[in-house]
Amino acid sequence: MDNIWSSNTDIFFDVLSRFPTKCLLNLRCVCKGWYCLISDRLFIKFQSQQREPLFGFFFQQRYQWCLDDIRTINHIPVESEAGLQQSVFSFLPEEVVVLASCNGLVCLRSCYPFRDPFIYVCNPLNKEWIRLGLAKADKETTIALVFDPIREPIGQSANFKLVQVQQYEAGDEEFFFSFDIYSSDTGDWRKSKEICHCNDRLYKNKGTLIGGILHWLTDGDEILTFNVENELSWLISVPISAATLDSIPEACIGEYDGKLHYVMVSENGLHVWCLEDYFEFQWTLKHSKTLDELEEEHPEFFCNLRVRVGQRKFFESTPWMDPLAFKDGYLLMRVCSNIYLYHVDTNKMKEVCALNELGTYSTFNPIVLPYSLSLVPLNWASGKGRQQS
Incomplete structure (x- = not known):
């Protein structure tokens, strides 16, 4: 051979x-x-520019009122029957909280309470990691990871960026977002001149990277965006306003076929939209299922979850169904006290586990991140004051 x-x-x-x-x-x-x-470095660089299939999701629960962090990080595979893994990041020097995932790299921070908090960027596959300081030592800090091997020329170093988003009050109950950027090429943090006026707070799926643009879902009817290259930010209206619905919907965003998707669950059913045009804010409905259709097609999961009142059915637990994360057609969602994985194209659904199997039980919005494998070694990334394993 x-x-x-x-x-x-x-x-x-x-x-x-x-x-x-x-x-x-x-x-x-x-x-x-x-x-x-x-x-070989050239082989890895070339292979990393292929579209890597989704490998799984990282899931970490959070307390709503307690200052301490829940330290258990679960990896939920999408295809493998290996089951949950809770030791993926055991190679790091301390317990951590996941912040972002992008094309095989993962960004994490020290668990709270902390004295000297750090940010870690690692590749879980080859167990390499880089440690750097926080731009702001805050438990609620929001950091997105930018690493796109498809956009990087073959033969150059594999550099990444971090974008920290912070919200400030401008006065008279007006708020705006600002952006701090870290580059592994320079090893420094700097503040962008760009700001974006928005009174809504960041919600789930923080920092979804698509085509060089970061997306953050807010708790309003808008999605915050930031173009990493030209450092411009703007707001995108979601395809349907929550105020037009009879019930309070649950939603998430994600990437599929290189485009932004918006997933919403309400009493009207499960709907998935695709953003076709950033300038016209043109959304196309790609998938739609009524709750009755979901219940009929998957009775083993949804049977007896709703009660009939007159001519309508209602769910006894609120929110009964919560879309947590979406990637490549896979929707990870909570249905009452269980976690399910649903593929919108094939209509296949499987039960992952009960919520209490994921560690400390908490119904507050967990951190859920899609994850794809990568062979890229982190020692390609340059930077000042870097610490590696």
Whole structure:
């Protein structure tokens, strides 16, 4: 096999680089030649620019009123039957809270209470990590991770950025968001000149990166955006206002086929919209299911959750169904006290676990992040004052 590898490097490079990372982990064990090829910097750089399939979700619960952090981080796989994993980040020097995930890299911070809080950026696959200081030591800080191997030229270093969002009061009950940016290329934090006036607070799925633009869902009817390259920010109206509905909806945002998607669950059903045009704010309804249809198609999950009052059915628990995160057609959601994974295209649904299996029980909005594998080593990222494992 080693002789074949030596005389057909280009063929193996071309074929193996088309495989997803999950398959390459096993193929590295075929022979020494394949291990060297798959571990080669140029191969990893080329392979990382392929669209990597969703591997799973990170799930970490939060207390609503307690200052301490819940320290259990669960990994929920989308395809594997391996079940929940709670030791993915055991290689880090302290217990952490997940903040953001982007193309195989994960951003985390020290657990509260902390004396000297740190930010960690790591690749869980190869267990490499970088530690840096917080721009502002705040338990509620919101940080997005920007790492896009598709946009980086092959042969250059794998650099990432962090964008910290903070909300300030401008006076007369008017608020605005400001942005602090960290670059691994310079190793420094700096404040952007851009601000965005918005009175709503950031909600779930903070910092979804699509085409170089970050998106944050707010608790109003708008989505905050920030173009990382030109540092411009604006607000996008969601496809349907909550005020027009008979019940209080639950929603999340996510990426699918390189586009922003908005998922909403209300008494009218489950609906998924796709943003087709950023300038016209043009949304297209891609998926729609009434609650009756969901109950009929998946009676093993939804049977007897609703009670009939007159001609209508209502759910006894509120919110009975909460979309937590969406990526590549996969919707992770809470239905009462259970967690389910639903694929909107295939209409397949599976029960992941009961909520109390995910650690300390809390119904407050958990941190839920999609995660894809990456072979990219973090020692490619440059920066001043970096600390690595």
